[in-house]
Structure formats: structure tokens, C-alpha cells
Amino acid sequence: MPLKFNKILIVRLSAIGDVINAIPALVVLRQNFPRSFIGWVVEDKAGDLLDGLPLLDKVYVWRRRSKGKITKAVGLIKELRTAKFDIAIDFQGNLKSGLITSLSGAKTKVGMKPAKEGNALFTNYKVTLPDKKINRVERNLYILKQLGINTDVLDWRKMPILFVQEDKSYINKFLDEHNPSNKPLVILHPGTSEFGLFKRWAPGKYAQLADRLTEELKIQCLISWAGKERYLAESIARQMSAKGGSASGGKHKPLIFPEQISLNRMAALIKRARLFVGSDSAPLHLANLLGCNVLGLYGPKDPAIYSPFMHPSAKHKAVIVRKNLDCSPCQKRRCVKPICMESITVEDVLQEAIKILR
Numbered sequence: 362m363p364l365k366f367n368k369i370l371i372v373r374l375s376a377i378g379d380v381i382n383a384i385p386a387l388v389v390l391r392q393n394f395p396r397s398f399i400g401w402v403v404e405d406k407a408g409d410l411l412d413g414l415p416l417l418d419k420v421y422v423w424r425r426r427s428k429g430k431i432t433k434a435v436g437l438i439k440e441l442r443t444a445k446f447d448i449a450i451d452f453q454g455n456l457k458s459g460l461i462t463s464l465s466g467a468k469t470k471v472g473m474k475p476a477k478e479g480n481a482l483f484t485n486y487k488v489t490l491p492d493k494k495i496n497r498v499e500r501n502l503y504i505l506k507q508l509g510i511n512t513d514v515l516d517w518r519k520m521p522i523l524f525v526q527e528d529k530s531y532i533n534k535f536l537d538e539h540n541p542s543n544k545p546l547v548i549l550h551p552g553t554s555e556f557g558l559f560k561r562w563a564p565g566k567y568a569q570l571a572d573r574l575t576e577e578l579k580i581q582c583l584i585s586w587a588g589k590e591r592y593l594a595e596s597i598a599r600q601m602s603a604k605g606g607s608a609s610g611g612k613h614k615p616l617i618f619p620e621q622i623s624l625n626r627m628a629a630l631i632k633r634a635r636l637f638v639g640s641d642s643a644p645l646h647l648a649n650l651l652g653c654n655v656l657g658l659y660g661p662k663d664p665a666i667y668s669p670f671m672h673p674s675a676k677h678k679a680v681i682v683r684k685n686l687d688c689s690p691c692q693k694r695r696c697v698k699p700i701c702m703e704s705i706t707v708e709d710v711l712q713e714a715i716k717i718l719r
Contacts, residue, residue: 364393364508364509364510366394366397366447366448367397367398367447368397368398368399368400368444368445368446368447368448369390369394369397369398369399369400369446369447369448369449369450370399370400370401370402370441370444370446370448370449370450370462370465370467371383371386371387371390371399371400371401371402371449371450371452372401372402372449372450372451372452372453372458372461372462372465373401373402373403373451373452373453373458374402374403374404374407374423374453374457374458374461375403375404375406375407375425375453376407376554376643377406377407377410377624377643378641378642378643378645378646378647379452379453379497380403380407380410380411381410381643381646381647381650382497382498382501382646382650382670383452383501384520384521384650385498385501385502385515385517385520385650385670385672386450386452386498386501386502386504386505387399387401387414387416387417388416388515388519388520388521389502389505389510389511389512389514389515390505390510391416392514392515393510393511393514398418398419398444399416399417399418399419400417400418400419400420400421400441400444400446401417401419401420401421402421402422402423402437402441402461402465403420403421403422403423404422404423404424404425405422405423405424405425405426406425407624408420408422409623409624409625410523410624410625410628413525414521414523415521416521419444421437421440421441422437423437423461438461438464438465441461441464441465441466442464442465442466445466446465446466446467446468447467447468447469448467448468448469448470448471449462449465449467449469449470449471450471450504450505450508451470451471451472451473451480451483451484452501452504454472454473454476454477454480455476455477455478455480456477456478456479456480458480459472459476459478459479459480459481459482459483459484460483462483462484463483463484469485469486470483470484470485470486471484471486471487471488471504471508472484472486472487472488473487473488473489473490473500473504474487474488474489474490475490488503488504488507488508489507490503491503494663494665494666495665495666496665496666496667496668496670497666497667497670498670498672499670502515515672515674516674517652517672517674517675517676518652518674518675518676520650520651520652522628522629522632522651523624523625523628523647523650523651524625524626524628524629524632525625528623528625528626528628528629529629529632531622531626531629532626532629532630532633533633535616535618536616536633539616540581540616544579544580544581545578545579545580545581545635545718546580546581546583546633546634546635547574547580547581547582547583547634547635547636547637547638547714547718548582548583548584548585548630548631548634548636548637548638548639548644548648549567549570549571549582549583549584549585549597549615549638549639550584550585550586550637550638550639550640550642550644550645551564551567551584551586551590551593551594551597551639551640552585552586552587552588552590552593552639552642553640553641553642554642554643555588555589556694557640557641557642557662558695559660559661559693559695559696559699559702560640560641560642560659560660560661560662560699560702561593561640561702562640562658562702562705563702563703564593564596564597564600565600566705566706566707566710567584567597568596568597568598568599568600568601569600569707570638570707570710570711570714571584571597571601571613571615572601572602572613573707573711574711574714575601575613576613577715578715578718578719580635580718581615581616582613582615582616583615583616583617583630583634584597584598584615584616584617585618585622585627585630585644586617586618586621587621587627587644588621591617591621594615594617595617597615598614598615598617601613601614601615624643624647627644627647628647628651631644631647631648631651631653632651632653634648634653635653635654635717635718636653636654636655636656636714636717636718637653637654637655637656638655638656638658638710638714639656639657639658640657640658640659640660640702641657641659641662641667641668645657645669646669648669649669649670649677649679652675652676652677653677654677654678654679654717654718655669655677655678655679655680656680656682656710656713656714656717657669657679657680657681657682658682658683658702658705658710659681659682659683659690659701660683660684660689660690660699660701660702660705661689661690661691661693661696661699661701661702662690663690664681664683664690668681669681678717680713680716680717682705682709682710682713683701683705684701684704684705686700686701686704688700688701689701
């Protein structure tokens with residue numbers, strides 16, 4: 362007998378990259394339950410990305426940092442309980458997500474085993490994860506499969522685009538003005554979360570890479586940034602060479618947005634790009650979700666778990682550049698000498714980029 366859930370709740374609060382990597386699970390749920398009500402509890406920093414997504418009926422935003430957050434949290438729990446969900450699926454597996462899953466009032470509260478921070482205390486149905494390392498996207502799909510949900514319906518070429526016409530128009534206007542010859546666009550994203558600073562590749566190496574790509578492949582580089590990372594983009598631009606011979610001085614000039622763009626506009630930008638290059642970060646996973654060719658620079662993070670997931674139906678390329686060092690991958694939260702990232706050369710990345718772009 363086929364499963365029937367009239368109301369389904371997804372609990373995946375953060376981080377933004379992990380929220381992005383749970384979207385394929387949402388796609389599977391919607392394809393299996395086209396008429397069901399599907400809600401998602403997410404933290405405010407990733408809420409805009411999901412807001413307006415046609416696959417979702419409701420986005421419930423957990424305010425992590427705001428005035429009166431306790432009152433807002435109580436109000437959110439009341440709203441969840443009023444909705445009377447049949448099933449809540451915790452794709453996060455920590456204390457906070459477990460509490461929300463439990464307090465949601467859903468009849469079936471699905472968690473994973475093993476989980477962190479006593480999460481197992483808050484769920485009444487636990488999916489035992491495989492002993493081997495599996496990618497985060499694969500783990501989410503595995504949980505659904507163990508619930509008897511058909512995951513074979515997933516087609517990576519039909520992922521939601523995550524932006525609206527206004528976002529597309531904004532990006533098109535910017536590129537029409539700053540890349541009028543419509544050269545192939547390559548996005549370089551040097552940033553990571555503040556928590557993952559040691560995952561970053563050196564700005565000087567990005568500058569050399571941008572120079573080589575611009576000179577040898579005649580492409581247009583765009584350096585993207587978020588939060589406090591604008592200085593990284595500007596540092597890379599300053600370090601790029603002055604070859605080229607244009608009237609403005611001949612500098613290999615990259616594109617840089619003057620203000621921070623939203624994740625939705627980042628999605629619209631990615632859809633215009635031929636290649637996205639960056640470390641393990643939310644924009645890298647966003648590019649992969651959207652079917653853009655991606656080149657991930659990995660050091661401390663285990664690519665078996667955290668690399669861009671390649672589904673059999675995907676048609677783009679996702680390549681990882683890393684060095685096989687004794688210390689990599691690791692479980693460190695900080696590192697004063699991240700040789701795993703420092704050992705990646707410009708030539709390593711350039712050669713992989715050429716393979717993708719030619």
C-alpha cells in the first residue's frame with residue numbers, strides 16, 4: 362500500500378549549504394506527494410532562499426537572533442502544532458532540530474541514528490544510517506528511502522531555480538552593462554563562512570587563476586562575495602595583472618558587484634555562468650544544485666561527505682581539487698597552518714578548469 366501523508370514537515374535549520382543540500386529531498390517528497398501540504402522549518406539566514414519556492418506550501422522561520430526571540434519561538438511552535446502534521450522529518454540531527462521536531466506535534470517524528478546532542482530522545486522513528494561515509498545529499502535521500510518513499514523519481518535536471526523574474530532581470534542588466542560582448546562567465550568565490558576561514562584558498566592564487574583564465578580562454582571572471590567578504594574580492598582584483606592593452610590600462614578586470622546580492626540573485630547569476638570555482642561553501646553547493654559546472658577546492662573537509670553531490674541524472678561536471686595529505690581531511694575547527702589548502706596550486710586548478718571549459 363502506498364504511503365499517505367497529508368501534511369509533511371521538513372526540519373533543516375542551517376547551515377545554508379546544508380539547507381541547499383536538503384532541497385533534493387524536498388523535490389522527492391513533492392513528486393511522491395503532489396497534493397500534500399509540505400512545510401519547512403529553517404533559520405532566518407536561509408529563509409529567503411526557500412521563500413516563494415513553489416514546491417513548498419509554507420516556510421516556518423526560526424529566528425535565531427532577534428528581539429523577543431523566545432516569544433517568537435513559542436509562537437512558531439504553536440503554529441506548527443496547529444497545522445497538525447502527520448510526519449516531521451529531521452534532516453539535521455542535533456539538539457535544536459530534535460526539540461523542534463518533538464514540539465511540532467507531528468504524529469511520526471523521524472530522526473537519524475546516530476545523531477548528536479541527544480537528538481534521539483526527541484524522535485519516535487529512527488533511520489539507522491549506513492556505516493560508510495555518505496554525502497549529505499545522499500544521506501537525506503537515504504532517510505526518505507528507508508521510509509518507503511521512492512527516491513528514483515529524482516531528476517537533477519529539474520531542480521527548482523530558486524529565483525524570480527526580478528532577480529533574473531537584475532543580473533541580466535548588470536551583465537549586459539559590464540560584459541557587453543557576452544564572454545563566457547566564470548564565477549570565482551573566495552569566501553567561506555567565518556567559521557570555516559581555514560577552508561579558503563589564498564587571494565593571490567585566485568588572482569593568478571583569474572589572469573590565466575582571462576588570458577588563455579578569453580573568458581570574463583566575476584568575483585562573488587557575501588557578508589564581510591568584499592575585501593577578498595577587491596584584494597584579488599588588485600593583484601591581477603595589467604596585461605591586455607585596453608584603453609583603460611589593459612588590466613584583466615574582473616566583475617565585482619558593488620553591493621551584496623541575495624542568495625536568490627546569486628542563483629540567477631549562477632544560471633548565467635559556465636563554471637563556478639570555490640571552496641566548500643553555500644554558493645558552491647547552490648551552483649551544483651542549479652546544474653552549473655563546479656570546481657571545488659577541498660582541504661580540511663572530507664569530500665566523501667561534503668563535496669558537491671553528483672546524481673546519475675546530472676549533466677554538468679563537479680570536480681574536486683585536493684591533495685592527499687596525512688592530515689587531510691580532519692576534524693579541526695581551526696588551523697594556523699592549513700597546508701591542505703596551501704598545497705593546491707594555481708596550475709592544479711587551471712588545468713581542471715580548462716578541461717571543463719573546452
